[in-house]
Amino acid sequence: MLAVEVKNLGFRYEDRHVALRDITLAIGEGESVGLIGPNGAGKSTFLLHLNGILPEDAKGEAAVWIYGVPVIKPHLPRIRRDVGLLFQDPEDQLFCPTIFEDVAFGPRQFGLGEKDVEGLVREALAKVDLQGFERRSPHHLSSGEKQRVCLAGLLACRPRILALDEPTRGLDPRGKRLLKTLLRTIEATKIIATHDLELVAELCTRAVVMDEGTIAADGPALTILADEVLMLKHGLEKPHILRHSHPH
Numbered sequence: 001m002l003a004v005e006v007k008n009l010g011f012r013y014e015d016r017h018v019a020l021r022d023i024t025l026a027i028g029e030g031e032s033v034g035l036i037g038p039n040g041a042g043k044s045t046f047l048l049h050l051n052g053i054l055p056e057d058a059k060g061e062a063a064v065w066i067y068g069v070p071v072i073k074p075h076l077p078r079i080r081r082d083v084g085l086l087f088q089d090p091e092d093q094l095f096c097p098t099i100f101e102d103v104a105f106g107p108r109q110f111g112l113g114e115k116d117v118e119g120l121v122r123e124a125l126a127k128v129d130l131q132g133f134e135r136r137s138p139h140h141l142s143s144g145e146k147q148r149v150c151l152a153g154l155l156a157c158r159p160r161i162l163a164l165d166e167p168t169r170g171l172d173p174r175g176k177r178l179l180k181t182l183l184r185t186i187e188a189t190k191i192i193a194t195h196d197l198e199l200v201a202e203l204c205t206r207a208v209v210m211d212e213g214t215i216a217a218d219g220p221a222l223t224i225l226a227d228e229v230l231m232l233k234h235g236l237e238k239p240h241i242l243r244h245s246h247p248h
């Protein structure tokens with residue numbers, strides 16, 4: 001079953017800057033896709049289209065489908081339940097006075113009882129190793145901890161698709177390891193925009209290279225990452241852990 005289907009998606013920002021050009025892509029349920037490419041390639045812009053944060057085109061026609069449902073305004077509540085989007089900057093996602101309130105925000109939208117909400121929050125905080133942080137303010141945490149609170153907020157909603165924008169940014173090595181272990185245990189379809197190519201090598205089965213708003217390559221993660229010519233052409237480099245491997 002297709003989790004995500006994107007057909008001829010183009011997008012320009014208000015200043016007329018073209019950020020996406022004619023993107024066509026299908027992602028199956030359970031796939032783990034690394035979205036890589038230089039700064040400004042359009043990765044974040046692409047992720048923002050998956051749950052309709054950026055609008056459909058002026059004619060109101062969909063270019064993105066989530067489990068067959070077109071991403072257009074009337075479907076957004078359902079789409080946003082299916083797609084959990086982790087923003088690049090955790091500051092954009094944290095707005096409540098306590099961590100409990102922040103993580104509970106999503107599940108509360110689903111009309112669950114307070115006991116169920118509490119259970120989901122506790123479970124999600126345990127997953128990101130922030131047990132006991134419920135009453136603290138998210139604004140006084142380190143950037144890595146903030147990132148984990150945001151992730152807990154997504155996990156508490158149990159989305160079928162996780163779209164993560166630079167999830168390892170700001171994490172120390174231990175935080176990165178923890179995140180990788182956690183992501184491995186989560187069964188959701190994952191789309192991870194990142195500069196962390198080791199993360200892609202370890203976690204993703206497929207890599208999509210974006211550059212200048214288009215898809216430059218799409219294939220098995222290890223094949224793509226090991227292709228030095230391709231990687232260099234798009235401002236990337238073969239990750240260290242693949243340095244000694246010869247795929248051919």
Ligand code: ADP
Nearest residue numbers: 013015017019038039040041042043044045046
């Ligand atoms: P990436 O995530 O790959 O770094 P982005 O999706 O952030 O790429 O950006 C794609 C292009 O769109 C870049 O050229 C960037 O400058 C531009 N862009 C991003 N956000 C905005 C915005 N809010 N307004 C105008 N241009 C933007």
